[in-house]
Amino acid sequence: MLFLLPALVLLIALRIVPMLGAAVDSLKQGSASADGGEFVGFENFAYLFADPGFQSVLAVTGLFLLIIVPGQLVVSLVLALLLVERVPGLGLVRVLVFIPVAAPAAVATVVWGIAYQPKGPINATLTALGLPPQPFLTSTDQALLSIIVLMSWIGVGYWTLFLIAGLQDIPRELYEAAAIDGAGWWRAFWSITLPNLRRTLAFVVVANTVSSVLAFVPVQILTQGGPAGSTRLIMYDLYNNTFQLGDVNLGQTEVVVLLVFLIAVTAVQFRMLNREEH
Amino acid sequence: MNPRIRTSALALLAGGALALTGCSAGGAADDGTTEITFVGADPAEAFEPLIAAFEARHPDISVEYQNIPFDQYNNVIQQRVGAKDPSIDVLLVDAGASASMASRGWLADLSKLRDQAEESSIAASVEQSVWDDELWALPFWTSAQYLYYNADLLEAAGVEPPTADGERWTWEQVVDAGKQAQAAGAEYGLLFDQTDRYYQLQPLAESAGGGSGATGPDLLTADITNEGWQRSMDWYASLFADGVAPRGVATDQMNVLFASGKSAFFVGGPWSVDPISKGEPPISYGVAKNPMFEGGTPAMSTGSWSIGVSAATDELEAATAFAEFASLDPEGNAAAVEQIIIPPTNLSAFDAYIERLDKTDEPNTAGMGQLTLSELQDAAVSRPNTVGFTQMQDVMGRAFADIRNGQPVGETLQKAQDELQGLWDRL
Numbered sequence: 001m002l003f004l005l006p007a008l009v010l011l012i013a014l015r016i017v018p019m020l021g022a023a024v025d026s027l028k029q030g031s032a033s034a035d036g037g038e039f040v041g042f043e044n045f046a047y048l049f050a051d052p053g054f055q056s057v058l059a060v061t062g063l064f065l066l067i068i069v070p071g072q073l074v075v076s077l078v079l080a081l082l083l084v085e086r087v088p089g090l091g092l093v094r095v096l097v098f099i100p101v102a103a104p105a106a107v108a109t110v111v112w113g114i115a116y117q118p119k120g121p122i123n124a125t126l127t128a129l130g131l132p133p134q135p136f137l138t139s140t141d142q143a144l145l146s147i148i149v150l151m152s153w154i155g156v157g158y159w160t161l162f163l164i165a166g167l168q169d170i171p172r173e174l175y176e177a178a179a180i181d182g183a184g185w186w187r188a189f190w191s192i193t194l195p196n197l198r199r200t201l202a203f204v205v206v207a208n209t210v211s212s213v214l215a216f217v218p219v220q221i222l223t224q225g226g227p228a229g230s231t232r233l234i235m236y237d238l239y240n241n242t243f244q245l246g247d248v249n250l251g252q253t254e255v256v257v258l259l260v261f262l263i264a265v266t267a268v269q270f271r272m273l274n275r276e277e278h
Numbered sequence: 279m280n281p282r283i284r285t286s287a288l289a290l291l292a293g294g295a296l297a298l299t300g301c302s303a304g305g306a307a308d309d310g311t312t313e314i315t316f317v318g319a320d321p322a323e324a325f326e327p328l329i330a331a332f333e334a335r336h337p338d339i340s341v342e343y344q345n346i347p348f349d350q351y352n353n354v355i356q357q358r359v360g361a362k363d364p365s366i367d368v369l370l371v372d373a374g375a376s377a378s379m380a381s382r383g384w385l386a387d388l389s390k391l392r393d394q395a396e397e398s399s400i401a402a403s404v405e406q407s408v409w410d411d412e413l414w415a416l417p418f419w420t421s422a423q424y425l426y427y428n429a430d431l432l433e434a435a436g437v438e439p440p441t442a443d444g445e446r447w448t449w450e451q452v453v454d455a456g457k458q459a460q461a462a463g464a465e466y467g468l469l470f471d472q473t474d475r476y477y478q479l480q481p482l483a484e485s486a487g488g489g490s491g492a493t494g495p496d497l498l499t500a501d502i503t504n505e506g507w508q509r510s511m512d513w514y515a516s517l518f519a520d521g522v523a524p525r526g527v528a529t530d531q532m533n534v535l536f537a538s539g540k541s542a543f544f545v546g547g548p549w550s551v552d553p554i555s556k557g558e559p560p561i562s563y564g565v566a567k568n569p570m571f572e573g574g575t576p577a578m579s580t581g582s583w584s585i586g587v588s589a590a591t592d593e594l595e596a597a598t599a600f601a602e603f604a605s606l607d608p609e610g611n612a613a614a615v616e617q618i619i620i621p622p623t624n625l626s627a628f629d630a631y632i633e634r635l636d637k638t639d640e641p642n643t644a645g646m647g648q649l650t651l652s653e654l655q656d657a658a659v660s661r662p663n664t665v666g667f668t669q670m671q672d673v674m675g676r677a678f679a680d681i682r683n684g685q686p687v688g689e690t691l692q693k694a695q696d697e698l699q700g701l702w703d704r705l
Contacts, residue, residue, distance in 0.1 A: 029704070032356065032360045032382055035383070047700075047704070051700060052696070053697050053700075116526075117526055117527070118524065118525060118526040118527070135525070135526070135683075136526075137526060138525045138526045138683040138684070139683070139684075140683075140685070224676070224679070225676065226676055226679045226680055226683065227679065227680050227683040227684075227685060228680045228683075228685045228690070229676075240672065243353040243356060243357070244352065244353060244668070244672050245668055245669055245672055245701065246352075246356045246360065246378075246382070246668060247701075247704070248360075250704075
């Protein structure tokens, strides 16, 4: 028990206390003022959920998650399946896939910001190919997708690493036995690879969901939630309310909402994983 | 999964959502001098003459300057001063922000210096820091806006440029001339220095009769869907829809585009002279009055930073002495603009600045001093002095960006008005 004490103290100081602080602040108004504010019960929650702006933030964040999590999972899985093979020259391809992981998010965002400019390299390429230039970050239809592409460029290599490790853990004998039984690639993938990769996949889905919900840097640097709120993800909204508008209580209310959502998502995903194991 | 491990994993993952805290320090040095910290949003060089002059006058006080980038300024101030951090003693307060900061108890009351400030400074610059009938910051800088034009691009298009002392052009005239210049080879017709900022776009609505957007006794009733706002924003949207101004270019790139000879017109402040004069190759340019709408009224942005003392300072006397020197003392206020082209608010320092302005980048800036005087008198509109200015600036900034990116003007203004009113009602 004594050995656990330092970890326990850190956990309480860095996690539990801020969580409780957020919960308390979410029930107050005017915490940033000199008098410390007043208790208002659930008024902040009522305001937030009745606010069309916040409803839009939830919708945008939901859409973002629905696209980015499965999208990154599929691409990472395909890449992992390709990169796990022992083929000459594959080491270089692996490095190219993993390099974006090492780039700080802010740097990657700035690079993509240049690429997305109206007269940037992507539009120059499109024009050279005889295609019309695209508005990317200035269009309500394309801005969120542009952010997703940017984040996937960074994220896919990272998740691929985990999936490669998972694939390498699957005993080769299972594939040999399947081959002897006449199973093709697709059958082996469906009946051997996927079931044995379930734990890793579950981890990637949970961790990817959490990190995607917390996405902030590209929005802050490139779009500030626009155009027309089309990239206003919950972390940016939370930041804006807390730090730009100085409404700490509204920001902390969003922290509580976010926390409840993350706990729920994580619990559901782990429960589903357990159920499949029985 | 083991339930215990599962619980830990849940706690760790969920805990990742939290990252909201802050910290501090401050005091007296070993040699007996009092140390104070002054924060602003401009580079340290801008304040070196001011600090040197103050320290020469007060050898017992030393001033350390900390620069916070403009885009993070209000955010950082909220985190540090809002958390009663005594490591900030003196701070620059943006126009419009003093009421909001004072209402939260972040600023020391400087009302005892009010008479002196009113006597020695430009009246509007004192007024911008009065809230609840008390003075919360001292005037420091003010500002004006000018219509810069590229003489060569206009000549190539056969357009006679406006003059510093001539008739005020209308926005409609500027766009027509800008389009002619584009037809003659200019890449853009008209650029704004601060594309999505309320500071520079407020005069558009004011000129079209739409007002500041903040009405009611406490200026906490949003009114940005009236005819004037609609007309001015329709015009603003058309600039980008018609290609007169570019979409997707960052605000801080606008003066670079003008300096590199890509636009016929540019609306900017006196500070724009510096980057424009450093364009390579240099362009031939001139300045004229900030335009107005046809049939509208003259309206030009004004106001700038004031200098305040943090309510959390442990060195109130030294901090107040520095703010007083920087604002009310002609030598101090003049030193505050020695390295930067922006009008000071002290009347004596202001006169010297006006004389200096014409010579900043001759012959391009000829007449700029007199132009500044006449514009401050005839066309200046201040930002509304409301406790809800922070919210207004944020919501309007997003609305301007949406309008620029092609969202329907009426719908965007209505949405912004509803959002702003909701935020203001919380105050």
